[in-house]
Amino acid sequence: xxAIERKNEILSILQKEQSVLVSDLSQRYRVTEETxxxxxxxxxxxxxxxxxxxxxxxxxxxxxxxxxxxRERTNKSEKxxxxxxxxxxxxxxxxxxxxxxxxxxxxAKILKHYKNLTVVTxxxxxxxxxxxxxxxxxxxxxxxxxxxxxxxGGKIAENTLLNFNVDKAIMSCKGIxxxxxxxDSNEFEANLKTIMARCATEIIWLVDSSKFGRVNxxxxxxxxxxxxxxxxxxxxxxxxxxxxxxxVRFVCAEDASRVDxxxxxxxx
Numbered sequence: 265x266x267a268i269e270r271k272n273e274i275l276s277i278l279q280k281e282q283s284v285l286v287s288d289l290s291q292r293y294r295v296t297e298e299t300x301x302x303x304x305x306x307x308x309x310x311x312x313x314x315x316x317x318x319x320x321x322x323x324x325x326x327x328x329x330x331x332x333x334x335r336e337r338t339n340k341s342e343k344x345x346x347x348x349x350x351x352x353x354x355x356x357x358x359x360x361x362x363x364x365x366x367x368x369x370x371x372a373k374i375l376k377h378y379k380n381l382t383v384v385t386x387x388x389x390x391x392x393x394x395x396x397x398x399x400x401x402x403x404x405x406x407x408x409x410x411x412x413x414x415x416x417g418g419k420i421a422e423n424t425l426l427n428f429n430v431d432k433a434i435m436s437c438k439g440i441x442x443x444x445x446x447x448d449s450n451e452f453e454a455n456l457k458t459i460m461a462r463c464a465t466e467i468i469w470l471v472d473s474s475k476f477g478r479v480n481x482x483x484x485x486x487x488x489x490x491x492x493x494x495x496x497x498x499x500x501x502x503x504x505x506x507x508x509x510x511x512v513r514f515v516c517a518e519d520a521s522r523v524d525x526x527x528x529x530x531x532x
Contacts, residue, residue: 265293267303270293270295270303271303271306271307273293274289274300274303274304274307275307275312275313278312278313278320278321278322279322282321282322283316283319283320283321283322284304284319284320285318285319286300286301286304286318286319287318288319289303304319304320307320308320311323342472342473342474342496343366343367343370343470343472343496344370345496345517345518346367346370346371346470346471346472346494346495346496346517347367347370347371347373347374347470348374348517349494349515349517350371350374350375350434350468351374351375352515353432353468353492353494353515354375354378354381354432354434354468356378356379356380356381357380357381358381358382358430358431358432359381359382359383359384359428359430359431359432360375360381360382360383360384360430360431360432360433360434360464361383361384361385361425361428361430361432361433361434361460361463361464362383362384362385362387362390362433362434362435363385363386363387363415363433363434363435363436363453363456363457363460364385364386364387364388364389364390364413364414364415364416364453365387365435365436365437365470366436367436367470367471367472368385368387368390368434368435368436368470369387369389369390369393370470371434371470372385372387372389372390372393372394373393375394375400376393376394376397376400377397377399378399378400379399380399381399381400381401382400382401382403382430383400383401383402383403384403384405384425384428384430384463385402385403385404385405386404386405386407386415386416386417386421386456387414387415387416388409388414388415388416389414391404403428404416405417405420405421405424405425405456406420406421406424407419407420407421407422407424408420408421410452410453413450413452413453415453415456417452417453417455417456418452421456422455422456422459425456425459425460425463426459426462426463428463429463429465430463430464430465431464431465431466432464432465432466432467432468433460433461433463433464433466433467433468434468434470435457435460435461435467435468435469435470436469436470436471437457437469437471437475437480437484438475438478438480439475439477439478439479439480440469440471440475440476440477440478440487440493441477441478441479442503442506444479444483445483445484445485445486445487446469446483446484446485446486446487447478447479447480447481447482447483447484448480448481448482448484449480449481449482450481450482451481451482454482454483454484457484457485458484458485461484461485461488466490466491466492467488467491467492468491468492468494469491469492469493469494470494471493471494471495472495472496473495473496473497473499476495476499476500476501476503477499477501487507487510487512488512489510489511489512490511490512490513491512491513492512492513492514492515493507493512493513493514493515494514494515494517495514495515495516495517496516496517496518497516497517497518498514498516498518
């Protein structure tokens, strides 16, 4: 295994487990403990981890932004469970805008089989995933390339988005909090998501349960009445009561019947 591949795997483990031990990683990858320490030192210099005695912990700074390829492998089963709900929420013939999140990419892998769908996106990965499918009318925002996120943004992308009015926005975020709203770790991405929200009649937030109660560097927006939160399981605490108060619809992938758990009176 190449050193860069090992570093990326270590980051994936940290993203899920929050901490690692040098001795465990040494055995796992069959390299010396000194080699693992050098890997962790490099990750610390890049701002992703903090070294501890005998190991390291994930850097929890609110503006830490892991590379897309790491995020794509993190909580993969949870993201797939969330993405599998997308056919219940997006209909043939609709127009949607999709952000560059790894969970949206999971949804794109399912939506690309639609016979009639218009998709606007700033995601390089989604453009590649959905291209060549006759039923998909694919529109790229253009803009400045952000290599770590494999996304396009800046004024060009923002101005492109302002020309569209779509049925739904499909997006994810780094954290949702009852007081602070919906947040992200990067201003570049957050600004574009704010504009995507303005373009859409409805927002579908694809949020795995690790995001509940987290606050990140920059605010995207507050919760908007009528929008949906899709997660792989019901979050702990009084989140369902909160969604009822905000008139936000919660969809749980854990629910085998896939019933939309809209908590506001009157249904849709």
